[in-house]
Amino acid sequence: MQAQAIDYRAKAKKLVSQLTLEEKASLCSGGTAWSTKAIPRLGIPSIFMTDGPHGLRKAEGFDFTNSVPSTCFPTASALASSWNTALAQKMGEALGIEAQANDVQILLGPGVNMKRSPLGGRNFEYFSEDPVLAGKIAVGFINGVQSQGVGTSMKHFAANSQEFERMSNNSNVDERTLNEIYFPAFEMAVKEAQPWTVMCSYNKLNGTYASENPFLLQQMLKDKWGLQGFVVSDWGAVNERALGVDSGMHLEMPASGGLNDKKIVDAVKNGTLKESRLDEIVTDLLAITLKAKDSHKKGIVVDKTKHNELARQISSECIVLLKNESAILPIKPSVKKIAIIGDFAKNPRYQGAGSSQVRPTQILNAFDELQKLAKGTQFTFSQGYNSQGETDQAKLAEAVRIAKDADVVLVFAGLPDSYESEGFDRTNMDLPLGHNQLISAVAQVNKNSVVVLMNGAAVAMPWKNDVAAILEAYLGGQAGGGAVADVLTGKVNPSGKLSETFPERLEDTPTAIEFPSRDGQANYGEGIYIGYRYYDKKKIEPSFPFGYGLSFTTFSYSDIKANTTSAKDSEGVTISVKVKNTGKMAGKEVVQLYVHEQESEVSRPENELKHFEKVALAAGEEKTITFKLSSRDFSYYNSKTPEWTVKSGKFDVLVGGSSRDLPLKQTVFIESSKPAQLVFTRESLFKEFKRSPKTLAIYENLVQGFMGASKKPETEDEKKAALFFEIMLSDMPINKLVMLSGGKFTEENINGILSAANQK
Numbered sequence: 001m002q003a004q005a006i007d008y009r010a011k012a013k014k015l016v017s018q019l020t021l022e023e024k025a026s027l028c029s030g031g032t033a034w035s036t037k038a039i040p041r042l043g044i045p046s047i048f049m050t051d052g053p054h055g056l057r058k059a060e061g062f063d064f065t066n067s068v069p070s071t072c073f074p075t076a077s078a079l080a081s082s083w084n085t086a087l088a089q090k091m092g093e094a095l096g097i098e099a100q101a102n103d104v105q106i107l108l109g110p111g112v113n114m115k116r117s118p119l120g121g122r123n124f125e126y127f128s129e130d131p132v133l134a135g136k137i138a139v140g141f142i143n144g145v146q147s148q149g150v151g152t153s154m155k156h157f158a159a160n161s162q163e164f165e166r167m168s169n170n171s172n173v174d175e176r177t178l179n180e181i182y183f184p185a186f187e188m189a190v191k192e193a194q195p196w197t198v199m200c201s202y203n204k205l206n207g208t209y210a211s212e213n214p215f216l217l218q219q220m221l222k223d224k225w226g227l228q229g230f231v232v233s234d235w236g237a238v239n240e241r242a243l244g245v246d247s248g249m250h251l252e253m254p255a256s257g258g259l260n261d262k263k264i265v266d267a268v269k270n271g272t273l274k275e276s277r278l279d280e281i282v283t284d285l286l287a288i289t290l291k292a293k294d295s296h297k298k299g300i301v302v303d304k305t306k307h308n309e310l311a312r313q314i315s316s317e318c319i320v321l322l323k324n325e326s327a328i329l330p331i332k333p334s335v336k337k338i339a340i341i342g343d344f345a346k347n348p349r350y351q352g353a354g355s356s357q358v359r360p361t362q363i364l365n366a367f368d369e370l371q372k373l374a375k376g377t378q379f380t381f382s383q384g385y386n387s388q389g390e391t392d393q394a395k396l397a398e399a400v401r402i403a404k405d406a407d408v409v410l411v412f413a414g415l416p417d418s419y420e421s422e423g424f425d426r427t428n429m430d431l432p433l434g435h436n437q438l439i440s441a442v443a444q445v446n447k448n449s450v451v452v453l454m455n456g457a458a459v460a461m462p463w464k465n466d467v468a469a470i471l472e473a474y475l476g477g478q479a480g481g482g483a484v485a486d487v488l489t490g491k492v493n494p495s496g497k498l499s500e501t502f503p504e505r506l507e508d509t510p511t512a513i514e515f516p517s518r519d520g521q522a523n524y525g526e527g528i529y530i531g532y533r534y535y536d537k538k539k540i541e542p543s544f545p546f547g548y549g550l551s552f553t554t555f556s557y558s559d560i561k562a563n564t565t566s567a568k569d570s571e572g573v574t575i576s577v578k579v580k581n582t583g584k585m586a587g588k589e590v591v592q593l594y595v596h597e598q599e600s601e602v603s604r605p606e607n608e609l610k611h612f613e614k615v616a617l618a619a620g621e622e623k624t625i626t627f628k629l630s631s632r633d634f635s636y637y638n639s640k641t642p643e644w645t646v647k648s649g650k651f652d653v654l655v656g657g658s659s660r661d662l663p664l665k666q667t668v669f670i671e672s673s674k675p676a677q678l679v680f681t682r683e684s685l686f687k688e689f690k691r692s693p694k695t696l697a698i699y700e701n702l703v704q705g706f707m708g709a710s711k712k713p714e715t716e717d718e719k720k721a722a723l724f725f726e727i728m729l730s731d732m733p734i735n736k737l738v739m740l741s742g743g744k745f746t747e748e749n750i751n752g753i754l755s756a757a758n759q760k
C-alpha cells in the first residue's frame with residue numbers, strides 16, 4: 001500500500017470521533033511490553049516497537065536471552081566518529097530492513113543526548129558532546145530507517161545525561177544552555193527528518209518530569225519544531241498520567257494494567273483534562289499507528305552476509321587513529337612476526353550492555369581476521385588478562401616474552417562489559433588496572449607496540465607516550481574485529497575523528513566537581529561549556545581533542561573564500577575552502593567549520609562547530625568544499641528576548657581537520673536584522689546609557705549633573721578624580737540618584753530621563 005499518499009491524520013480524526021472515552025484513554029498506553037493496543041471493532045491495529053539504536057532486539061516480554069538474531073552495528077559513539085551522515089543513513093536503511101523482516105514498526109533509537117561528562121553510563125549509546133554533529137548523524141540515521149517504512153523513536157528527551165538515579169533525578173538547566181546544547185540535536189532531527197516518535201526521558205527537567213512537561217513536549221517539540229509524530233514515554237517514565245496527556249505525552253510504555261487509563265477517564269470526567277485535548281493526543285497517535293501498519297512489507301528477508309559486510313564497512317570508517325609514530329601503521333609487508341596480545345583480540349568487546357544489547361548474527365574477531373589478511377606473517381598470541389580485565393605475573397611474563405620476539409606488537413585493551421552500561425555511570429576514566437599494566441609492560445620491551453582500544457567512551461591513557469600507535473576502535477559492532485584488521489593492514493585508510501574530547505584527567509572535565517548529582521539534583525552549572533567548549537575556554541590541553549583523528553595520508557587546506565565579507569544575518573554567508581590529499585594513498589578527510597565571535601555581549605565558547613563534510617580524495621586530488629552559513633550559525637540564544645540572536649559584529653570562520661587544528665580563517669562582518677532593543681528602567685545601570693549613541697548624551701548629562709561640575713576637568717588631579725567618580729558610578733542603578741544626589745535629582749527627573757531614553 002502507498003503509505004505516503006494517504007491522509008492518515010484525516011483517517012485518525014474520523015476514528016477518534018467513533019471511539020468511546022474509555023477506548024481513547026486505553027489507546028494512551030501499551031497493550032504489552034512492546035506493543036500498542038488494537039481496537040478490532042474499528043480496525044485499529046496494534047504496532048510493535050523494539051530497541052534499539054545499533055541493532056534489533058526483538059524478544060518476548062523482557063526476556064532478552066532469546067531475542068531474534070540481528071546484525072549488531074557499531075554503537076552510537078563509534079558511528080558519530082565516522083562523521084559520515086550518508087553512512088549513518090545506510091546503517092539506518094539496514095536497520096529498517098531488519099525491522100521490516102521482523103514485523104517491527106518502530107525502532108527505539110537513536111539516542112541523541114549530549115555527553116555532559118565522560119562518565120555517563122550510556123555515552124556509548126549517544127553520538128557526541130556537540131549538538132551539530134549529533135543532530136546531523138541523527139538526521140541520516142532517522143532518514144535511513146524511515147525510508148524503509150519503519151518509524152524511529154529519538155530519545156531521551158531531554159537533559160538525560162546520566163544514569164545515576166535516572167528515574168527521579170532533576171536536571172537543573174538554564175534556558176540558554178538547553179537551547180544551545182541540549183536541544184539542538186533533537187530540534188535539527190525533528191525539523192529535517194521528522195522521527196515518527198520521540199521518547200521522553202525518565203528525569204525531571206527544572207522540577208517537572210519530562211513525561212508531564214508541557215514546555216518540552218508541547219512548546220518545544222510540537223509548537224516550535226513542528227513534530228508531527230507522537231511522544232512515547234521511556235519504559236516506566238510516567239508519573240501523573242492525566243497531566244502527561246495534557247502536556248503532550250501520547251503513549252505510555254509498557255502496559256500498566258489499565259491503571260493509568262482509568263486516571264485519564266477520571267480526569268476527563270472531573271474536568272481536569274479536556275476531552276478535546278485527549279482527542280488531539282489520540283489523533284496524533286493513530287495517524288502514526290495507521291501509517292506504520294500500512295508501511296509494513298511482507299516477505300522481507302535479511303541478507304545476513306551483506307549486512308555483516310556493511311557493518312564491517314561502517315565500523316572501519318568509525319575507527320579513529322590517535323597516534324602513529326614513524327608511520328608504523330599500516331603494518332608493512334616486511335613485518336614477519338606479529339605478537340597479538342590481549343583477550344579482546346579473540347573475544348572482542350563490540351557493544352554496550354542494557355536495552356540496546358542485541359544477539360549478533362556472527363562475531364568477527366581481529367585475531368582471525370588479521371591472519372586472513374596478512375597471509376605469510378607469523379602470529380603469536382597471549383591472552384594478557386582475564387574477562388574482568390585482571391592480569392597476573394604469569395600472564396604479564398608470557399606477554400612480554402612474545403612481545404620481545406616480535407617485529408610489531410598489537411595490544412588489545414579497553415573496557416570490559418562490567419565497566420560501562422546502561423543503568424550506572426562510570427566512576428573514573430581508567431581502563432582496568434590489568435590492561436594498563438599489560439600495555440606498559442609490553443611497551444617497555446618493544447618500541448613497535450600498537451594499542452587497539454575497544455570501549456564506548458573516553459578513557460585515560462597513562463601510557464600514551466610509551467607506545468608507537470593507538471587505534472580507538474570503540475564498540476565496533478559484530479564485525480568490529482574485521483574492521484580493525486582492515487585498518488591495521490591498510491586495506492582501509494582510517495578516517496574517523498573523535499566525536500568527543502578525550503581529556504587527560506577526570507579532574508580536567510567540566511563536571512569534575514560534581515557528577516552525576518547530589519540529593520536528586522543534577523546542577524548543570526557549567527552551562528554551555530561542555531566538551532571542547534569547556535577545554536578551549538579553560539585552555540586545557542586534552543589528551544586528544546574533539547574532531548581529531550589521523551589518516552595514513554596527509555591533507556592540506558587552502559584558499560578560504562567568502563562570497564562577501566559583510567552581510568545581513570538574513571542573507572547568510574557562503575564559505576569555500578580547498579582541501580588536498582598531499583600523500584600517496586587515497587583517503588577521507590572530515591572538513592570542519594567552526595565560528596568564533598570576536599566581541600560578544602555574552603559569554604560564548606571560543607569556537608563552535610557549525611558545519612562539516614567528509615570528503616574522499618585520491619592521492620594528489622584536490623576538491624573545493626562549500627558551506628552555507630545561516631543567521632543561526634552566528635547566533636546565541638538570548639534568554640531575555642527569548643530567541644536566537646545575532647549581535648552585529650565580526651565573526652571568524654575557521655576551517656580545518658580538528659577543533660584544535662584550524663589553519664584557515666576568514667573574518668566576516670554580520671549585521672543583525674534585529675539590533676538589541678535597549679529598554680531602560682529605574683534599575684538600569686549608569687553604564688548602560690553609554691551603550692548606544694542615542695543615550696550617550698543622557699549619560700554625560702547624568703554624570704555631570706551628579707558631580708555638579710560646571711566645567712570639564714582640566715588638571716591631572718581633576719581628571720583622575722573624575723575618572724574615579726565615573727568608575728564608581730558605572731554600576732549604580734539610576735534610581736539611586738534620588739537618594740544620593742543630595743536633592744539634585746527627583747523621582748520626576750528620573751522618570752523624565754527614562755522616557756527620553758526609551759523614546760523610539
Ligand code: BGC
Pocket residue numbers: 051108155234235355
Ligand atoms: C531505556 C530506553 C529503551 C527502553 C526499552 C529503557 O530503560 O532507557 O532507551 O528504549 O528501556 O527497552
